[in-house]
Amino acid sequence: MQTYILRRVLLMIPTLMLVAIGIFVLTHLMPGDVIMIQLEGAASFTPEQYESIKKELGMDKPYIYQMGKWLWGLTHLDMGNSLWNNKPVTEEIFSRLPTTLQLAFMAFIVSSVLGIVFGVVAAIRQDTMLDHVTRIFAVGGLSLPDFWVGTLIILLPIIWFNWGFQTTYADPWEDFGRNMQLMVPAATAIGVRASASVMRLTRTTMLEVLRNDFIRTAHAKGLRERMVIYRHALRNALIPVVTVMGTQLSRLLGGTVIVEMLFAIPGVGRLLLDSITQRDLTQVQGNIMVIAGIFIMMNLIVDISYGFLDPRIRYGRL
Amino acid sequence: MKPYKLLLAAGVLLLSMFVVACGGSDDDSSSSSTAASSSSTSSAAATSSSSSTTAEETKSEATEAKAEASEAASSDTSTAAAPSSASSAKPKEGGVYKFQTTSPRIGQDPINTTGTGYFYNWGQGLSTLLRYKIGQEYAVEAYEVQADLVNKWEQPASNEYIMHIDPAAKWHNVAPTNGRSFTADDAVFSIKRLASQDSRHSGYWMDLKSVEKIDDSSFKVTLTAPAADFLALTAFGFNKMMAPDAVEAGGGNLQNGPQVGTGEWLVDCEVDVQCIYKKNPTAHLKNEHGQTIPYLDEMRNVIIPDVQARFAAFRSQLIDQHTLTPEQKMVIDAKYPQVDILKAKSYSGRMIHFRNDQPPFDDKRVRRAVSKAIDRQEIIDVLNDGKGFFSYSMVQPNENAYLSQERFAKEYVQDIAECKSLLAEAGYPDGLKTMIWIANYSENYVATVELVQQQLLECGIEVELYIHDRATYLASVFTRHGTFEGMAYGPQGTFTADAWLNAYYHSDGGRNSGHVNDPELDKMIVAQHQELDVDVRTKMMLDIQEYLLDQNYQLVIMGAVSDYAYWPWIQGQAFSAGSDYPGGRIYQYFWVDPDKEAEFRK
Numbered sequence: 001m002q003t004y005i006l007r008r009v010l011l012m013i014p015t016l017m018l019v020a021i022g023i024f025v026l027t028h029l030m031p032g033d034v035i036m037i038q039l040e041g042a043a044s045f046t047p048e049q050y051e052s053i054k055k056e057l058g059m060d061k062p063y064i065y066q067m068g069k070w071l072w073g074l075t076h077l078d079m080g081n082s083l084w085n086n087k088p089v090t091e092e093i094f095s096r097l098p099t100t101l102q103l104a105f106m107a108f109i110v111s112s113v114l115g116i117v118f119g120v121v122a123a124i125r126q127d128t129m130l131d132h133v134t135r136i137f138a139v140g141g142l143s144l145p146d147f148w149v150g151t152l153i154i155l156l157p158i159i160w161f162n163w164g165f166q167t168t169y170a171d172p173w174e175d176f177g178r179n180m181q182l183m184v185p186a187a188t189a190i191g192v193r194a195s196a197s198v199m200r201l202t203r204t205t206m207l208e209v210l211r212n213d214f215i216r217t218a219h220a221k222g223l224r225e226r227m228v229i230y231r232h233a234l235r236n237a238l239i240p241v242v243t244v245m246g247t248q249l250s251r252l253l254g255g256t257v258i259v260e261m262l263f264a265i266p267g268v269g270r271l272l273l274d275s276i277t278q279r280d281l282t283q284v285q286g287n288i289m290v291i292a293g294i295f296i297m298m299n300l301i302v303d304i305s306y307g308f309l310d311p312r313i314r315y316g317r318l
Numbered sequence: 319m320k321p322y323k324l325l326l327a328a329g330v331l332l333l334s335m336f337v338v339a340c341g342g343s344d345d346d347s348s349s350s351s352t353a354a355s356s357s358s359t360s361s362a363a364a365t366s367s368s369s370s371t372t373a374e375e376t377k378s379e380a381t382e383a384k385a386e387a388s389e390a391a392s393s394d395t396s397t398a399a400a401p402s403s404a405s406s407a408k409p410k411e412g413g414v415y416k417f418q419t420t421s422p423r424i425g426q427d428p429i430n431t432t433g434t435g436y437f438y439n440w441g442q443g444l445s446t447l448l449r450y451k452i453g454q455e456y457a458v459e460a461y462e463v464q465a466d467l468v469n470k471w472e473q474p475a476s477n478e479y480i481m482h483i484d485p486a487a488k489w490h491n492v493a494p495t496n497g498r499s500f501t502a503d504d505a506v507f508s509i510k511r512l513a514s515q516d517s518r519h520s521g522y523w524m525d526l527k528s529v530e531k532i533d534d535s536s537f538k539v540t541l542t543a544p545a546a547d548f549l550a551l552t553a554f555g556f557n558k559m560m561a562p563d564a565v566e567a568g569g570g571n572l573q574n575g576p577q578v579g580t581g582e583w584l585v586d587c588e589v590d591v592q593c594i595y596k597k598n599p600t601a602h603l604k605n606e607h608g609q610t611i612p613y614l615d616e617m618r619n620v621i622i623p624d625v626q627a628r629f630a631a632f633r634s635q636l637i638d639q640h641t642l643t644p645e646q647k648m649v650i651d652a653k654y655p656q657v658d659i660l661k662a663k664s665y666s667g668r669m670i671h672f673r674n675d676q677p678p679f680d681d682k683r684v685r686r687a688v689s690k691a692i693d694r695q696e697i698i699d700v701l702n703d704g705k706g707f708f709s710y711s712m713v714q715p716n717e718n719a720y721l722s723q724e725r726f727a728k729e730y731v732q733d734i735a736e737c738k739s740l741l742a743e744a745g746y747p748d749g750l751k752t753m754i755w756i757a758n759y760s761e762n763y764v765a766t767v768e769l770v771q772q773q774l775l776e777c778g779i780e781v782e783l784y785i786h787d788r789a790t791y792l793a794s795v796f797t798r799h800g801t802f803e804g805m806a807y808g809p810q811g812t813f814t815a816d817a818w819l820n821a822y823y824h825s826d827g828g829r830n831s832g833h834v835n836d837p838e839l840d841k842m843i844v845a846q847h848q849e850l851d852v853d854v855r856t857k858m859m860l861d862i863q864e865y866l867l868d869q870n871y872q873l874v875i876m877g878a879v880s881d882y883a884y885w886p887w888i889q890g891q892a893f894s895a896g897s898d899y900p901g902g903r904i905y906q907y908f909w910v911d912p913d914k915e916a917e918f919r920k
Contacts, residue, residue, distance in 0.1 A: 032789025036796055041432030041556070041900060043817040044521030044828030047798060052515045085425035086573045154630050162920075164634030167418075167620050167627065169591050262624045266590035270623070274422035274590075279789045 001307065008300050019292045020074055020285075024067045027281045027288075034083045034279040035059075057083050070285065079286035084278050089286035093268060097290070100267035102172065103190070103260070104252040106183055110191025111198055111252070112245055116238070118195070119202025123237075124229060126207060134199065141196025146255050150189035150262040169265055186263040190255040194248055201244055205237040212236075239309050246302035250295040409605070409613040409890060413910025416618045416637045418628055422590060427572035428558045429517040437555055437900040439593045439619060443490070444558035444579035447481065447505060448549060452892055452904050460716045461550040461814060466603065467500055467559060467580055476544040476850060477527075481505070483535045486602035490578050494563040497600060500580050502537040506530065507562040509539070519556045521828055522817065544848045546715065546855055547816040554814075555900045582612045582906050593619040613890070613909040635920055638888050642881040644703040650883055656918055660882040660891050667711030668766065670754070670873040671795060671806040675833035678750055679804070685870035687740035688805075691777035692770055693732035698876055701765050705879035710863060712815035716852065719815070719859040721867070726874070729867050737777035749778020752804040756783065757791035759809060766875065767807050781805070800831030807875070815859060819843045823871065834871045887915035 035053050039045050054060045061069075073080055079089035122134040157163045165185055170178035209215065210233050218228045257269035268287055275283035306313045421435030428441060449466040469484035483502060489495035506529050513523035525545040531537050541548060551557070564578045565571065577585060582603070583595035595617040603611040620637060622628045632640035633654070642650060642659070650657050670688070672679035679685055698706035708726030741749060756767045764785060771781045781804075786794070795806040813821065821829040824843050825836070842865065846858040866872075884891055890908045898904045 030789075031793060032787070033793045034789075036792040037433075037789055038431055038518055040792060040796070041434070042518050042521050042828070043813050044524065044821045045518075045798075046828060049515055049520060050798075053518075056516060082423075084423055085430075086571075151624075151626050154624075154627050158630045158633050162634065164630045164636055167622055167631045167636050262627060264591075264620070264622045264624070264627060266588075270590065271423070277787070277789065278423070280423075 001304075005300075005304060008303070012296055012300070015296060016074075016289075016293060017071070019296075020071055020289060021067070023285050023288050023292075024070055027284050028063060028066075030276075030279065030281075032279045034281070037278055038084075059083070070282075074289070079289065080282045082275075082280050082283045084275070084280040084283065089283050092271060092283060093286055093290050096266055096268045096271055099169075099265060100253065100256050100260070100269055103183060103187055103256050103265060103267060104249065106187035107190035107194060107252045107255065108245070108249050110187050111194035111248065114191065114195035115198025115245075116202050116241070119199040119241075120206055120229065120234060122199070122203045123206030123210065134203075138196040138199045138203075141193050141199075144193060145258075146190050146193055147258045147262055149192055150186065150259050153185045153189055154262070165263075167264055182263055182265060186259050186265055189259050189262070190252055194252060194255070198241060198245060198248070202237065202241050205240055206233060209233045209237040242309060243302050243306065246298060246305065250298040253291055253294060407889070408607050409609060409907075409909035410911060411609060411613050411909070412615050413613075413912065413915075414616045414618065415614050415639075415888060415905060415908050415910065416620065417639045417905070418620045418622045418631065418637050420623050421621060422623070424587065424589060425573050426575050426577055427568075428556070428560065429511060429514070429519060430571075430573065432518045432556065432900075434900040438902045439587050440577055440585055441555070441558060441581075441900070442583045442593075442595055442617075442902050442905075443577055443581045443585040444560070445581040446553055446555065446557050446559065448553035449903065450550075450553050450898075452898060452907065460719075461547075461553065461713055463549045463553045466553070467505070471549070477541040479539045479541075479548065480532065481537055481539065483537075484602055485535065487580055488600045488602065489561055489580055490584055490598060491600060492576070492578050492584070494567045494576065495561050495578050499534075500559070501534050502531040503534075504559060504561060505537050507565075508559040511560060511565070512557055521821070522551045522554060522557060544850055545816075546847060546850055547814045550715070550814050551817065555898070555903060583617065590621055592621060595619070612906040614905070617905060632883065635885060638885050640883050642883050647703065647881050647883075654883075656886050658884045658886050658888070658891070660884065661705070662880050662882055663707060664878045664880055665709065665711055665713050667709060667810050667877050668763075668807070668875045669711065669810055670770075670875060671800065671802075671808075671832045672871065672873075673800065673803060673805075673833060674871050675835065676803070678744065678746065678752065681744045682869060683740045683744040684746070684750075685873070687737045687744070687777065688774065688779065689730070689870050689873050690733045690737040690740065691774045691779060692730075692873070692875070693773055694730050694874075694876055696732075696773070697766055697769055701762060701769065702876070702878060705881075706876040707879065708874055709877045710815075710818070710866065710874055711810040711877075712813060712818035714815045714859055716856060719856045721860060721863045725867075730874075732773070734777050737779075741778065746778075749780065751780045751782070753782040753784055754804060755791065755795060755802040755806040756785050757788050757795075757808045758785055759788060763808065770807070770875075795831050796829065797831060798828055799833055802831070806831070816847050819862065820847065823866070832871055836869070836871075839865065839869070886918050887911045 034057070035050060038053070039050075051060070058066070070080065077090065079093075081088055082092060118134045118137065122131045125131050154165060157165065166178055166181035168178070169182055172179040172183075215228060215233055218232050223232075253269070256265075256267055257273055259265070260267045260270040261273055268290065272284065272287040272291075274280075275287060419435065419438045421433070421439055424433075424435045424439050425431060426436075426440050428436065428444060445466055447466060447468045448463045448471075451462045451464050465484065467484060467487045468481045470482040472480045474480060483500060483505065485499070487500040489498055489500060489504075491497035509523070509526070509529045511517060512519050513526050514520060525541040525543065525548065527540045527542045529537060529539050539548075545551075559580055560572065561578055564576050567576055568574060582598050582601045584598050585593055585595050587593040597612055597615050601610050601612070605611060620631070622631060622637075625643070628637075628640060629642075629646050631637045640646075647659070650659070672685055672688075674680055674685075679688075694706075694708070698704060708723060708730060709720065714720050741747065754767055754771070756763060758764060767783060771783060774781050791806075791808055794800060794802045795808060800806065810818075810822075820843060821827045822832070823834050823836075823839055824830065825834065825840055827834075839862075842858065842862050846855055846862065849855040849858060882891065887910050888908060889911050892904060892907065
C-alpha cells in the first residue's frame with residue numbers, strides 16, 4: 001500500500017508538469033491582450049506606449065522564455081505576478097481558496113444528503129409513485145444547469161415574497177449568519193444538480209444489493225426492515241457511490257465558477273472567470289494549475305480509499 | 319403520516335412550485351413581449367419625435383437653469399459652487415446610499431487602468447484639479463468645468479495656464495499624508511506621472527510641454543501648442559491627483575496602496591465584495607447653501623456581477639439604484655410605481671467601423687450604400703423601446719456644436735433604391751458579401767447586428783457575423799490600426815470631441831482602427847484642436863460632422879437612452895452622461911430624504 005501511494009505521488013510530478021505545459025500553451029493561444037483591456041478607456045495611445053507596458057509586464061520576451069520561467073517558478077511554488085494588478089498569483093488564489101472549498105464542501109453535503117436519501121427511498125419503494133417522483137427529480141437535476149437553478153433560487157423569493165437573498169459576502173469567522181445566507185443557496189444550486197447522479201447510482205446499487213442472498217438471510221433472521229436497509233444493504237451499496245462522490249468533489253470545484261459569479265462570491269472560480277475576461281494569463285495559469293492539482297489529489301485519495309472501503313481490493317504493481 | 323408520504327408530498331410541492339415559478343417567469347416575459355410589441359406599435363407613429371423629444375426636453379431644461387447659474391461659466395475663474403439638486407430643494411445631510419457595480423479585481427493605482435471599475439471604487443477617494451458641472455440644470459451635451467482642487471486659473475498665453483490651488487484643499491488625514499495641504503508640488507508630480515509613458519492616461523496629456531511649480535499654491539502648465547479642450551481634459555475623471563509620499567510608500571506605485579487622496583470619500587474596499595465610502599471630514603467643496611459636499615454620510619457599493627441578481631437586489635431594496643433593461647423597466651412600471659426613473663443619454667455611441675483602406679469599403683459609395691440600407695429607427699423602436707438619438711460618440715465643447723437631430727434624421731433615412739444604385743455605381747450591381755465583427759458586450763449589441771444583417775440583405779449586402787468576446791474584439795478592432803476585416807460594431811468611449819476626433823479619425827490617431835487616412839480631415843482636426851475662439855470652433859465642429867456624414871468613415875447607429883431606477887428616498891439624481899465618466903462623481907450630490915425613506919422602505 002505504501003509503495004503504491006509513493007508511486008502514485010511520484011507520478012503526479014510529471015503529470016503536473018505536462019498539465020503546466022498544456023496550460024501555458026492553451027492560455028497563450030487565446031486571442032486578446034491584457035494591455036488592450038487596460039487601455040480600453042484611453043483617449044489615445046502610441047505604439048511606444050504599448051511596447052513600454054508590454055515590457056513592464058514581461059510580455060516582450062519570447063514565449064519559450066516565458067514558459068521556462070513559469071515552469072521554473074512552479075518548482076518552488078512561485079506562479080509569478082498577476083498581469084492585471086501585479087499581485088502575486090498565489091496570494092490571489094490562496095486568499096480565495098478557502099471560500100471556494102467551503103462552497104464546494106457545502107455543495108458536496110447537499111448533493112450527498114439529497115442523493116443518498118432520495119436514492120435509498122427510490123430503491124426501497126421501487127416502481128411506486130415515490131420512485132417515479134424521485135426519478136423525475138434526478139432526470140431534472142441532470143438536465144438543469146447550475147446557473148439556471150441558481151437564477152431561480154435568486155428570482156423566486158423576489159417574485160413570490162418580494163424578498164431577496166443577502167448579496168454581500170462575509171467571512172464565516174467574522175459573520176457566520178451572513179456567510180450562510182449567501183453560501184446555502186449557492187451550495188444548493190450546485191448540489192441539486194450533483195445530487196442527481198448520486199441518487200441514480202445509489203438507487204441502482206441499492207436495488208442490486210437488496211436482491212442478494214445475505215439480505216434475504218437478514219430478513220429471515222427476523223431483523224427489522226430499518227436494520228436490514230441501513231446496516232446491511234446501504235453499507236454495501238455505498239461503496240461505488242462513495243468513489244463517485246469523491247471524484248464529484250473535484251467536479252464541484254468546477255461548478256463553483258458560474259455559481260460564484262451568480263451569487264457574487266469572491267472565490268477561485270470567479271477569479272478564474274474574471275482573469276480570463278481580463279486576459280490575465282499568469283493568473284489564469286495559476287488558477288487552472290491549482291484546480292488541476294486538487295483534481296489529481298482527489299483522484300489519488302479516492303483510489304486509496306477503495307482499499308479501506310472494500311477489503312477485497314488489494315493494491316499490486318502499477 | 320409515513321415518512322415516504324411526507325417525502326412524496328414535499329416532492330409534489332416542489333414540482334408545483336417549479337411549475338408555478340416557470341409560470342410566474344413566463345408571465346413576466348409575456349407581459350414584457352406584449353408591452354414591447356404594443357410599445358413598438360404606438361411608438362412607430364411617434365418615433366421620430368420620441369427620440370428627439372428627450373433631447374429637446376433636456377436641452378430646454380438645461381438652458382433655463384443655465385441662465386440662473388451663469389456666473390459659474392466664467393472663462394478664466396470659477397467658484398466652487400455645486401449644482402443644485404434636481405428638485406432645487408436644499409439637500410438634507412446624512413444618510414446612506416447603496417449601489418452596485420460589477421467591478422472585478424480592481425487595483426489601486428489610477429495610472430494603470432482605464433476601466434470604470436477602479437474609478438467607481440478606489441478612485442472615489444481621489445479628486446481632480448477641475449471638475450465638470452453635473453446636474454439637471456447643466457447641459458449634458460457639453461463639458462463645463464468648475465473648480466475643484468484648483469479654484470482659479472489664468473491663461474497668460476494661448477498655450478499657457480497658471481493654476482491656483484484652493485487653500486482649503488487637503489489630503490485625507492491618514493498616513494502618510496496625515497491631512498497636510500494639497501500643494502503645487504503634488505499637482506506637478508501627479509501631472510508628470512499621468513503623462514508618463516507608463517500611464518494609461520498619457521493620451522490626455524499629449525499637448526503637455528512642461529509643468530512647473532511657481533510657489534506652494536500655484537503652478538504653470540505650458541503646452542506645445544494651444545489646445546482648446548485642455549481644461550476639459552484636466553477635469554476628466556481619469557486624471558486623479560496622487561500624493562508623492564503615498565507613491566513612495568507604495569514602493570514607486572500605488573498598486574497595493576496606501577489609499578490616500580483629496581477626494582470627498584474615505585474609501586475602504588474588500589476586493590470583489592464591496593466598497594464602503596465614509597464622508598471625508600476635511601472635504602473642501604461647498605454648495606450654494608454652504609453645505610459641504612458630499613451630503614451623504616456613507617455609501618456602500620456592493621459588487622454584483624450577475625444582472626438578474628442585481629435586479630433582485632434592487633427589488634428587495636438591498637441597493638438603492640439599478641440600470642434597467644427594457645424588460646426590467648416593464649416589471650418596475652407594473653409592480654413598483656413608487657420607483658423614480660431617470661432617463662439618461664449615453665454618449666458612448668454605437669458605431670459601425672469600416673476598413674476604409676480595403677475594398678469594398680475604401681469606396682465612399684459603398685460606405686454610403688451601407689448607411690442607406692440601415693433603418694436606424696427600426697433598431698431604436700424594436701430593440702431599444704423607442705428610446706435613442708443620433709450622435710457621434712463625442713461630447714462637443716458646447717450645445718451649439720452638435721448637428722441637429724433633424725439633420726441626422728434626414729441623412730439616415732433608409733433608402734434601399736439608393737443603396738442599390740450606389741452599389742451598382744461602385745461596381746457591385748449584384749450586391750456584395752462581407753463580414754462584421756462584434757463584441758458580445760450585451761444581448762442588445764448582438765441583436766442590433768442581427769437586425770442590421772437583415773436590413774443589409776434587402777439591398778443585396780450579405781453579411782457574415784463574427785461574434786467575439788470583449789478581449790478579442792478589443793485586440794482586433796481597438797488597435798491603432800484594426801486587424802478586423804470588413805466591418806465591426808461595438809461601443810465607443812465617451813471623450814471630448816477633440817480627443818475623439820484625434821483618436822479615431824486623425825491618420826496618426828491612437829484608435830484609428832478604420833485606417834482613415836484623409837489629409838483634408840487631418841487639417842480640420844488640427845485646426846479645431848488649436849482654435850480658442852468658441853464661435854469659430856463651434857462652426858468648425860459642425861463642418862467636421864457634416865464632412866463625416868458625407869464620408870461615412872464610421873456609421874452612427876444610435877446613442878442609447880438608459881433608464882436609471884432609484885428608490886424614491888434618493889434625491890439629487892442627475893444625468894451622468896459624459897460628464898460623470900468614468901463614473902461615481904455624481905453621487906457626491908445625492909442625498910437621502912428621511913421622510914420618504916420612512917414611508918417607502920419596507
